[in-house]
Amino acid sequence: MSDILNPEMLLLIFAAAVATFLTRVGGYVLITRMKTIPPRMEQALNAVPAAVLTTLVAPAFFNGGWDVKTAMLVALMVSLRYPGLIMLAAGWAAAMTSRHLFGF
Amino acid sequence: MNREDVIEGLKGGAIIAISSAPFAILFGAVAVDNGLSVLDAAVMSATVYAGASQLVGIELFGHHVAPWLIVLSIFAVNFRHILYSAALTRFISHFSPIQKFFAFFLLTDPQFAESVKRGEDGRGVSFAWYLGFGLSIYFPWLFFSGVGAWFGSMIGDPRTLAIDVLLPTYFMGLVLAxxxxxxxxxxxxxxxxxxxxxxxxxxxxxxxxxxxxxxxxxxxxxxxxxxxxxxxxxxxxx
Structure with a gap:
């Protein structure tokens, strides 16, 4: 751990930044080459956010211990009525409780 | 630029900034823990600006994975942005090329979700709103990454404070929406x-x-x- 910049690290970070920017502009480049969006493609595009975010959630839930599962289930129930931050706080509280009171 | 739109954007973005601050702090802390300097972590947040992929990259860096594989993994995690920018295009066709450049650089999960929501319910996506929303997430993200890196060594095991459950829970909230x-x-x-x-x-x-x-x-x-x-x-x- 040092506070000077490591050239190799910087190169890696900039490569990652370029790769990330390419993903952010890539869909625009693709879509502007096509005149209209076919309905099926539009339906597919509309499903993208839920489809991708699910892949960040599902493995965390199934690979997590009972503490993580409990936290996420509590958060799921809270989210049916309350906004995101309250849901997050409820999940966090559930994880803290199961870890420190029940020792999961 | 429409002042009201800027303010509305800043307000909306501030909510995201607050809820993503723990992840920025987490990123900074984990980055330092995996051998990055505070400056490295800040540069990564400023240039990559994609939380989940930054955490994946740091994790792999800590395991001494080959650099090209780290970049490829970051690309894989961020692949969804290709579909985001494709879906976003019809709402920002009135942006100038330079505005589009900044719009795509700032294109994150909440930025996309909120822009589509505005585009679909008829409020429209003005550049003023988009930039206000984006920058009020970007700068806090950078700031809290630095804070996390700075205090990284003091957090200890993230499990003790249940920091690790926040990320999947946050993503689950986005899905449920x-x-x-x-x-x-x-x-x-x-x-x-x-x-x-x-x-x-x-x-x-x-x-x-x-x-x-x-x-x-x-x-x-x-x-x-x-x-x-x-x-x-x-x-x-x-």
């Missing part, structure tokens, strides 16, 4: 199966792109609605 959409349940079910199968058969981080592709394929194969439906998006802020 789309539950009013057509085809939500089949898509989420397919992505769940796809990502779990890929996780065990191919390995991380490919489960992200593979699982998403399965979900999107299912969406494309679902029967088309007879009349044009108006998707009533009830997306939450966090």
């Amino acid at each position: 789309f539950r009013q959409r057509m085809g939500f349940y089949p898509v989420v079910f397919a992505s769940t199966l796809g990502s779990i199968a890929a996780y065990h058969l191919v390995g991380s981080p490919w489960h992200v792109s593979i699982g998403a592709a399965v979900g999107v394929a299912v969406a494309a194969l679902l029967p088309l609605p007879a009349s044009e439906p108006k998707p009533i998006a009830e997306e939450a802020e966090a």
Whole structure:
């Protein structure tokens, strides 16, 4: 751990930044080459956010211990009525409780 | 620039900034823990600006994975942005090329979700709103990454403070916000199966792109609605 910049690290970070920017502009480049969006493609595009975010959630839930599962289930129930931050706080509280009171 | 739009954007973005601050702090702390300097962590947040992929990159760096594989993994985690920018294009066609450059640089999950919501409910996506929203997430993200890196060594084990459950819970909230959409349940079910199968058969981080592709394929194969439906998006802020 040092506070000077490591050239190799910087190169890696900039490569990652370029790769990330390419993903952010890539869909625009693709879509502007096509005149209209076919309905099926539009339906597919509309499903993208839920489809991708699910892949960040599902493995965390199934690979997590009972503490993580409990936290996420509590958060799921809270989210049916309350906004995101309250849901997050409820999940966090559930994880803290199961870890420190029940020792999961 | 429309002042009201800027202020509305700043307000909306501030909510995201607050809820993502723990992840920025987490990123900074984990980055230092894996051998990056405070400056490295700040540069990464400023240039990559994609939380989940930054955490994946740091994790792999800590395990001494080959640099090209780290970049490829970050690309895989961020692959969803290709589909975001494709879906966003119809709402920002009035932006100038330079405005588009900044718009795509700032294109994150909440930025996309909120822009689509505004585009679909008729409020429209002005550059003033977009920039206000984006920058009020960008600068706090950078700031809290630095804070996290600075105090990284003092946090100790993130499990003790249950920091590790925040990220999946946050992503779950984003997913649930789309539950009013057509085809939500089949898509989420397919992505769940796809990502779990890929996780065990191919390995991380490919489960992200593979699982998403399965979900999107299912969406494309679902029967088309007879009349044009108006998707009533009830997306939450966090």
